Amino acid sequence: MREEFYKIKRLPPYVFEQVNKVKAKLRNEGADIIDFGMGNPDLPVPQHIIDKLCENANKPRTNRYSVSRGILGLRKAIAGYYDRRFGVELDPETEVVATMGSKEGFANLAQAICAPGDVVIAPNPSYPIHAFGFIMAGGVIRHVEAHSPEQYLSGIARACRHSVPPPIAMILCYPGNPTAQVVDLDFYKEAVSIAKKHDLIIISDMAYSEIYFDENKPTPSILQIEGAKDCTVEITTLSKTYSMAGFRVGFALGNSRILNALGRVKSYLDYGAYTPVQVAATAALNGPQECVAEMRSIYKSRRDVLIDSFANAGWKIDKPEASMFAWTAIPEKYRHMGSVEFAKMLLEECSIAVAPGAGFGEYGDEHVRIALVENEQRIRQAARSVKKLFV
Numbered sequence: 001m002r003e004e005f006y007k008i009k010r011l012p013p014y015v016f017e018q019v020n021k022v023k024a025k026l027r028n029e030g031a032d033i034i035d036f037g038m039g040n041p042d043l044p045v046p047q048h049i050i051d052k053l054c055e056n057a058n059k060p061r062t063n064r065y066s067v068s069r070g071i072l073g074l075r076k077a078i079a080g081y082y083d084r085r086f087g088v089e090l091d092p093e094t095e096v097v098a099t100m101g102s103k104e105g106f107a108n109l110a111q112a113i114c115a116p117g118d119v120v121i122a123p124n125p126s127y128p129i130h131a132f133g134f135i136m137a138g139g140v141i142r143h144v145e146a147h148s149p150e151q152y153l154s155g156i157a158r159a160c161r162h163s164v165p166p167p168i169a170m171i172l173c174y175p176g177n178p179t180a181q182v183v184d185l186d187f188y189k190e191a192v193s194i195a196k197k198h199d200l201i202i203i204s205d206m207a208y209s210e211i212y213f214d215e216n217k218p219t220p221s222i223l224q225i226e227g228a229k230d231c232t233v234e235i236t237t238l239s240k241t242y243s244m245a246g247f248r249v250g251f252a253l254g255n256s257r258i259l260n261a262l263g264r265v266k267s268y269l270d271y272g273a274y275t276p277v278q279v280a281a282t283a284a285l286n287g288p289q290e291c292v293a294e295m296r297s298i299y300k301s302r303r304d305v306l307i308d309s310f311a312n313a314g315w316k317i318d319k320p321e322a323s324m325f326a327w328t329a330i331p332e333k334y335r336h337m338g339s340v341e342f343a344k345m346l347l348e349e350c351s352i353a354v355a356p357g358a359g360f361g362e363y364g365d366e367h368v369r370i371a372l373v374e375n376e377q378r379i380r381q382a383a384r385s386v387k388k389l390f391v
Contacts, residue, residue: 010135015359019343023353034382036370037353039177039324041243043298046291049242052283056276066272069263070098070251074278077285078236078251086221094256095229097263098281100273102207102237102250103129105262108269109233109252110137112261113201119163121170121200123152125357125364127177130205134169142167145363149174149183153190160198169201170194175208175219178360178369179327180320182212188222195231201258202232210241210292212322213300219322223254233258240324241292242284248273249281299324302372302379309383314390317370326370327357331390339365350385 019037027033056062069075075092082088090096099105106129114120116138122131123146131141142163144155156170172191174183195202204222212219222228237250252262272278306326307319317328329335330342337345339356346352355371357364374382 007136011132015340015356018340019347019353019356022344022347026347026351031351033347033351033353034374034378034385035353036372036374036382037355038373039240039371040373041240041245041324042373042375043243043295045243045247046284046287048287049244049280049284053276053280056279059276062275062279064275066275066278068266068270068272070096070272071275071278071282074098074249074282074285077282078253081285082221082223082253085218086224088221088223090223090253091256095253095259097252097259097266098272098278099235099250099252099266100270101239101248102205102235104248105235105250105252106130106203106205107133107136108265109203109235109258109262110134110139112265113169113258114139117165118169119165119167121156121159121163121167123171123173123176124362125178125360125367126171126173127205127360130171130173131361143361143363146179147363149181149187153187153194156191156194160194160200166198167200169203171203171205172222173205173207175211175322176327177205177208177323178325178355178357178364178367180323180325182217182219182322185220185224188220188225188228191222192225192228192231196227200231201255202228204232204234206234206236208240208323209236211296211299211324213296213303214321217321229254231255233262238281238284241295243295244281244284247277247281249277299372302374302376305376305379306370306372306383309380310386313383313387315386324372326372327367328370329367330357333390335366339368343368346386346389349389350382352382352385 075096079090079092110133114137118139120134120139121142124143142159146152209219233254235252239245310317317326334342339358343354343356355369357367
């Protein structure tokens with residue numbers, strides 16, 4: 001038997017695993033790790049969603065196979081949400097596919113549209129599935145440096161001119177993971193223009209759409225742009241908005257032809273999420289939304305505590321306008337170490353876990369990502385440890 005399978009050879013060693021091993025070792029030794037590493041929501045799922053889940057789990061017929069594209073009630077609920085939130089009309093029959101989390105949706109969408117050797121433009125740094133979903137599908141990634149949205153857009157135009165064969169798709173992710181960048185409708189208008197000029201599919205990742213901190217500037221959707229549905233699929237999730245990460249409920253929305261291809265792939269691979277989970281997700285979208293505003297307020301408060309307390313400790317962190325992350329440069333004193341070794345040092349010296357920027361691409365190696373998944377007391381505790389290290 002060959003030493004390694006073809007697709008596995010295309011996947012590099014998991015960068016985060018190096019830090020995770022150190023974290024596991026320290027925890028086994030009794031260390032209290034303040035864990036900012038993974039964007040795993042710590043807030044409770046709103047009670048009315050849990051109640052709906054339990055109610056339907058007790059109905060025998062809901063324990064049967066579900067529907068790979070998602071039950072119609074759920075697809076209608078997300079279409080209603082997009083209408084209320086963005087003023088975007090979607091046909092739940094043809095322009096909505098429910099997925100088992102945004103990650104599954106992204107990976108299966110890549111399988112649906114990508115042929116071996118197809119070139120896809122991806123931001124760097126960016127969430128790993130943006131690149132590796134297509135790599136596992138046989139595609140080739142054209143990385144474009146993306147330390148700002150403007151830099152990324154200009155890089156897309158350049159990549160289209162110089163890639164052979166021409167790219168088939170480009171990936172957007174705003175609010176950004178890991179960068180926490182935000183964009184406005186003018187950005188999306190330019191992105192759609194570039195896509196139509198170069199015959200590109202746009203895949204827009206909107207996982208953090210509801211975690212924005214200026215109530216007067218809610219994050220927009222690219223589907224608000226006239227003509228965007230001609231070439232765009234947007235992927236979103238309930239994982240962060242309602243702290244439903246373990247429920248695995250996401251959506252792909254937009255161009256009906258692309259979504260039909262995704263639906264066909266999914267029909268061979270799954271029967272959709274557990275029906276009571278889909279009914280609970282419907283209740284989340286159709287029910288009271290005060291819980292979303294409360295979630296946003298908690299993350300904003302944590303963000304402010306992080307910025308202030310770490311600044312007092314000697315580590316200046318740029319204030320994110322959205323997402324549940326802060327993306328920050330490694331302090332100059334330690335920048336030569338690179339993000340993986342710096343993250344290991346924070347674990348060993350301060351009992352603090354962060355995500356090394358190298359895990360999000362080569363252009364992220366001078367940064368780390370800090371997730372707002374610890375309470376304010378723990379954030380201040382982390383800042384005190386950092387201060388001792390920096391003195």
